[in-house]
Amino acid sequence: xxxxxxxRSAELAxxxxxxxxxxxxxxxxxxxxxxxxxxxxxxxxxxIERLLAGLSKASVPDLPADVYLNPKDRLSGAEIKSVVVxxxxxxxxxxxxxxxxxxxxxDGSISITIGSWSHSGTSWVQGDFWCDAYxxxxxxxxxxxxxxxGTFEQxxxxxxxxxxxxxxxxxxx
Numbered sequence: 775x776x777x778x779x780x781x782r783s784a785e786l787a788x789x790x791x792x793x794x795x796x797x798x799x800x801x802x803x804x805x806x807x808x809x810x811x812x813x814x815x816x817x818x819x820x821x822i823e824r825l826l827a828g829l830s831k832a833s834v835p836d837l838p839a840d841v842y843l844n845p846k847d848r849l850s851g852a853e854i855k856s857v858v859v860x861x862x863x864x865x866x867x868x869x870x871x872x873x874x875x876x877x878x879x880x881d882g883s884i885s886i887t888i889g890s891w892s893h894s895g896t897s898w899v900q901g902d903f904w905c906d907a908y909x910x911x912x913x914x915x916x917x918x919x920x921x922x923x924g925t926f927e928q929x930x931x932x933x934x935x936x937x938x939x940x941x942x943x944x945x946x947x
Contacts, residue, residue, distance in 0.1 A: 775825050778832030786832050807836045808937045811915035822900060837917055841935050847920040851899045854918050857945055858904060864929040864943030874941050
C-alpha cells in the first residue's frame, strides 16, 4: 500500500512477489481488495479507504480474476445501502447451491442463513463493498452486481461476489 501511494515500483515488485508466495502457501490465490478486507478490518473507515487506495495504485484488482461480470452492473456503496436493508432471499450458486436468506436492519445488524449455516452479526458498506462480521467466525466483504437477466420470481435480481462464493438474491420489500 505504501509503495503504491509513493509510486515506488521497484520495491513494489519485490513485495508483490513475496506476497504471492505467501498467498500460494496459504491456498489464497491472487491478491485482491476482497482478500484485503477479509483480513484487515478497521474501526475508522478512512484507514481502510487509504489502504485500498494504495493497493489500487499498486495495481491490486478489486475482485478475483475469475469474475466476468460487467463493471457497469456493479452497485455503488449508496446503491448497496438502498438494496440490502430488509429481507434478502435467493441462493448460493457457487461453489455449491444452497438456499440463502438474510435480514439486514437499518442499524447494521444482520441475521443470515446459507444452507444449514446460520449466524448473526454486523453489516456495513465500505466504499463500494458490502461487508459482514460474524464474531469468532468470519469477516468478509463482497461486491454486489445487478443481474440483467434476473427476476424477482427467480430471486436473482442481484449477484454477490465474495472471495470464495457467488450468491444470487432479490430484496423482499
